[in-house]
Amino acid sequence: MNGAGGTPGGIGQFFIGLMLAVAGGWLLTNQVTVTTGGYWHLWGMNGFGLSLIPFILGTGLIFFNGKSIVGWLLLAAGLVIVFVGILxxxxxxxxxxxxxxxxxxxxxLAAGLGMMAASLRTRPAEKTKA
Structure with a gap:
């Protein structure tokens, strides 16, 4: 029977590491507060609407012709602009x-990630006594 990551054994170690990593990650993110920094500004004006122009044009081109490379590129660029702007x-x-x-x-968090990584490592075959 193969274990974690197709390697022999390590399933128990993987799940213990996963539990540790989840506990550490939850505790860490529980100590973080995320707020917004305000609006997007472009030359002193709210610029969020301008960031939607590539998204809208790309969506329109895709609905007109689903194989439009320019439409897909504009849609992707618009989504990236909105995502980066939010972040x-x-x-x-x-x-x-x-x-x-x-x-x-x-x-x-570190112990859990280390245990998970170690469980995925291929182990050398154990030596048997003759």
Whole structure:
């Protein structure tokens, strides 16, 4: 029977690592506050509407001709512009916590990811005594 990642064994280690990583990740993200930084500004004016122009043009071209390469490129560019614009306007704050809690969160996350990676590694065959 193959284990984690098609390697022999390691299923138990993988799931223990997954539980540790999930616990550490949850504790870490629980200490983070995310807010918006305001509106998109372009020359002092709200620029969000302008960022939608490639998206709208691409969508229109795709509905006119589904094989339009220009339409697909404009749609993709419009989605990237909106996604990057949203991410660039986020403000992320790490809430004050104790050093112990921070080390616990990061330690659980690192230990879990390390155990998961180790479980996927191919192990050398065990030597048998003759």
């Amino acid at each position: 660039s306007n986020l403000r992320i704050y790490f809430e004050p916590t104790s050093l112990f809690n921070t080390l616990l969160m990061l330690g659980l």
